[in-house]
Amino acid sequence: MGGAADIMLLVLIAWALQEEVDDAWQWTLLGGLLIGLISKLPFYFYIPVYFVIIGFARFLRSRFWQAPAIGMFITTVLGTLVLQMATLVVLQLSGMSIKLSESFGYIVLPSVLLNLLLSIPMQAIVSDLAQFVYRSQGKNERI
Amino acid sequence: MNQQINRNWQLIVFFLVVVGIMAMALSGYLNPLVKAATSPFIGIQRWISTRYTAIVEFITVPKDAASLRQENENLKAEVSQLQTQVIELQQQVNEAQIIYSLLDFAQNRPENTYVAASVIGRDPSPFLQYVIIDHGSDSGIKHGMPVVNQDGLVGRIDAVTANAARIQLITDAGSSVNIHLRNAGVDAVMSGSLTGDINLDMVSTDITLEAGDLVITSGLGGNYPPDVVIGQVVSVRKTETDLFQTASVQPSVDFANLQAVLIITNFKPVDTSPLIPTTTP
Numbered sequence: 001m002g003g004a005a006d007i008m009l010l011v012l013i014a015w016a017l018q019e020e021v022d023d024a025w026q027w028t029l030l031g032g033l034l035i036g037l038i039s040k041l042p043f044y045f046y047i048p049v050y051f052v053i054i055g056f057a058r059f060l061r062s063r064f065w066q067a068p069a070i071g072m073f074i075t076t077v078l079g080t081l082v083l084q085m086a087t088l089v090v091l092q093l094s095g096m097s098i099k100l101s102e103s104f105g106y107i108v109l110p111s112v113l114l115n116l117l118l119s120i121p122m123q124a125i126v127s128d129l130a131q132f133v134y135r136s137q138g139k140n141e142r143i
Numbered sequence: 144m145n146q147q148i149n150r151n152w153q154l155i156v157f158f159l160v161v162v163g164i165m166a167m168a169l170s171g172y173l174n175p176l177v178k179a180a181t182s183p184f185i186g187i188q189r190w191i192s193t194r195y196t197a198i199v200e201f202i203t204v205p206k207d208a209a210s211l212r213q214e215n216e217n218l219k220a221e222v223s224q225l226q227t228q229v230i231e232l233q234q235q236v237n238e239a240q241i242i243y244s245l246l247d248f249a250q251n252r253p254e255n256t257y258v259a260a261s262v263i264g265r266d267p268s269p270f271l272q273y274v275i276i277d278h279g280s281d282s283g284i285k286h287g288m289p290v291v292n293q294d295g296l297v298g299r300i301d302a303v304t305a306n307a308a309r310i311q312l313i314t315d316a317g318s319s320v321n322i323h324l325r326n327a328g329v330d331a332v333m334s335g336s337l338t339g340d341i342n343l344d345m346v347s348t349d350i351t352l353e354a355g356d357l358v359i360t361s362g363l364g365g366n367y368p369p370d371v372v373i374g375q376v377v378s379v380r381k382t383e384t385d386l387f388q389t390a391s392v393q394p395s396v397d398f399a400n401l402q403a404v405l406i407i408t409n410f411k412p413v414d415t416s417p418l419i420p421t422t423t424p
Contacts, residue, residue: 002338004269038264040271040309087270096317098337106338107269
């Protein structure tokens with residue numbers, strides 16, 4: 001299998017799904033820029049794709065506010081598919097000949113599976129982090 | 144007078160008895176007797192000793208337990224510290240082994256100048272086979288320079304910043320290398336793929352390709368220096384109806400565990416793009 005987990009995407013989705021979080025867009029911009037600078041793909045590629053995925057996560061947050069795990073699962077699956085398909089299109093446009101069936105079986109599906117597996121612990125970690133950040137922020141405001 | 148004689152006789156007899164007993168004792172005849180005589184005393188001594196030891200332990204154990212516990216904690220801390228040291232030393236040994244093998248490779252090819260670099264990252268996209276290294280233009284690295292390690296060809300520099308560079312591996316789907324098959328004695332083009340395998344394409348069916356044939360760079364095209372080992376042919380796919388045959392190549396470099404590389408800095412890649420004819424409308 002040639003897939004890879006996208007930790008940045010998972011962190012951004014999990015963060016965007018937190019109820020208290022209002023700055024998900026800023027973090028998406030920063031995360032997309034960081035990944036874009038490392039990758040061979042154009043540095044501006046990740047930012048719009050991440051924005052679309054995070055927008056979807058924010059939309060789902062209002063629908064599944066009592067069950068963030070469901071929102072995490074749906075966004076992870078669809079988000080990974082969108083990201084990998086967008087990558088495929090960009091690479092095809094840049095002249096790289098990639099077989100769709102091969103890339104789907106070898107890259108896209110394993111990546112979806114890996115991201116799905118990691119989404120459970122990531123959601124828990126980011127949820128704890130959000131609670132920690134916003135609880136301490138609340139205390140500071142009260143003081 | 145008689146009394147004096149009797150006393151002398153008594154002394155002689157007493158002396159003889161004592162000497163006899165000593166002789167018997169020394170020769171071991173009295174051992175069973177001595178054992179029988181002393182065993183009750185030994186038993187008593189043992190009984191007293193065990194009770195005494197038990198009483199002493201009962202009084203002093205709480206103090207000993209505390210000190211033992213402290214000592215145990217100290218030893219545990221020392222063990223964990225030593226384990227950390229062992230891991231660090233093992234890492235250093237691994238790094239030293241890699242450096243030695245890179246040095247060995249560089250010494251065997253003195254005509255080239257090298258810059259050694261560590262691999263610090265990989266491209267986040269699973270579609271792309273690129274790695275990031277910790278040296279850039281400040282170390283004299285430029286776009287297009289070939290990258291090798293002790294096992295063979297790794298790839299070429301794709302992008303450079305002041306302190307880092309990105310390498311396109313030969314396993315990348317967009318990579319193609321002009322190669323030479325040593326046993327078959329022919330040149331061909333090798334390309335990477337999505338799966339990370341490398342394949343030979345467009346080889347004429349007239350040429351006999353065999354598994355185990357050594358694949359080296361040909362130097363044609365001016366992108367890579369000649370005679371750098373790439374790998375071995377592992378399987379050949381050829382049918383009677385096909386015009387060309389293809390082959391899979393097992394790379395000599397372990398790309399999954401790539402830790403350090405050498406960039407050949409005195410090799411100037413040739414840009415052949417102006418020579419490629421373009422279609423004019």
